[in-house]
Every structure is written in structure tokens, then in C-alpha cells.
Amino acid sequence: MARVLIVDDSPTETRRMKSMLSRHGYEVLEAENGEEGVAKAKAELPDIVLMDIVMPGINGFQATRQLSRNSATSDIPILIVTTKDQETDRVWGRRQGARGYLTKPLEEKLLMNTIKDVLSGASAS
Numbered sequence: 001m002a003r004v005l006i007v008d009d010s011p012t013e014t015r016r017m018k019s020m021l022s023r024h025g026y027e028v029l030e031a032e033n034g035e036e037g038v039a040k041a042k043a044e045l046p047d048i049v050l051m052d053i054v055m056p057g058i059n060g061f062q063a064t065r066q067l068s069r070n071s072a073t074s075d076i077p078i079l080i081v082t083t084k085d086q087e088t089d090r091v092w093g094r095r096q097g098a099r100g101y102l103t104k105p106l107e108e109k110l111l112m113n114t115i116k117d118v119l120s121g122a123s124a125s
Contacts, residue, residue, distance in 0.1 A: 001025040002047035002119060007037030007063065008081070009055040013104065017050060017081070020108045026115075034058030038066050041073050048119055051098070053082040053089065061096050068097020077118045081106065 004026045008014045018028045029044055031037035034051075035058045041049055049067065053060035060080060067073040079100040080093045090101045099118050102111065 001027060002115075003027045003029060003044070004115070005029040005031060005037065005041055005044065005046040005049045007031045007034065007040075007049060007055075007060065008052040009033055010052070013052070017106065017111070020106070020111060023108075024112055034060060034063035038063050038073075041067050041076060042070070045073070046076060048115060049076055049078045050081045051078050053080060053084050053093075061092060064093065064096040064098050079114060079118055081111075 004021050006014050006017050006028060009032055014030055021028050029040060029046055031040045033055045037049065037051065038058065051060045051064055060082065064078050064080065067076060067078060077099040078097060079102065080098045081102050081104060083104045085103045093101050100114055102114060
């Protein structure tokens with residue numbers, strides 16, 4: 001099954017997403033902030049990254065931009081998962097290279113369907 005990197009500074013959100021993903025057979029990697037997420041993505045080359053936006057240091061937009069513009073990681077789809085629900089955030093996320101955008105709290109079925117769509121090459125809102 002696919003390997004998913006969760007980049008989120010909230011242990012509660014990370015635990016919740018990890019639980020959902022594990023139930024569906026995904027292997028889960030974790031990073032607590034954008035800088036760690038970029039480093040782990042480069043080292044581990046996961047199949048998809050779930051990226052929070054609001055984090056200390058490098059935020060999710062910056063981390064997404066770094067990964068999508070790096071030749072070693074540019075093929076890894078990034079799905080932004082955040083509490084930020086403004087249309088401007090969605091547009092900015094896409095401009096940074098995200099392939100999808102979901103808002104918290106996450107519904108498990110939506111998360112799984114979106115990951116499946118993104119991994120199959122479809123774009124997700």
C-alpha cells in the first residue's frame with residue numbers, strides 16, 4: 001500500500017489522520033513541521049504528502065513550494081489538509097504546487113477518496 005507522509009504540528013490531528021490511514025492499509029510517516037516535512041519527503045520519497053499550513057518555522061505553503069520545485073520530490077503529490085478555509089488559501093495552495101485541498105475536521109471517507117483520486121492522477125479540490 002502507499003506510503004503517506006503527514007506534516008502537521010498537532011499531535012492530535014496527526015494521530016487522528018494516522019488512525020484513519022492505518023485502517024485503510026496505508027503506511028504512515030510523520031513530520032512535526034514544514035522543515036522536517038521537506039527533509040523527510042526528500043529522504044523517504046513517500047507516495048503522497050498531507051500538508052498542514054499553519055506550523056512554526058516553514059509553513060505548509062512554503063514547504064509545498066519547496067517540494068514541488070525540487071526535482072527529487074516534484075512528482076510527489078501534496079494534499080493540503082488545514083483549518084484555513086478561504087478561497088484565497090485554496091488558490092495560493094494550488095499555486096505552490098498542491099494537487100488538492102481539504103479542510104479540517106476531516107471526514108474519513110472524503111480523505112480516503114481524495115487520496116485515491118490524487119494518487120491515480122486526478123486533481124482534487
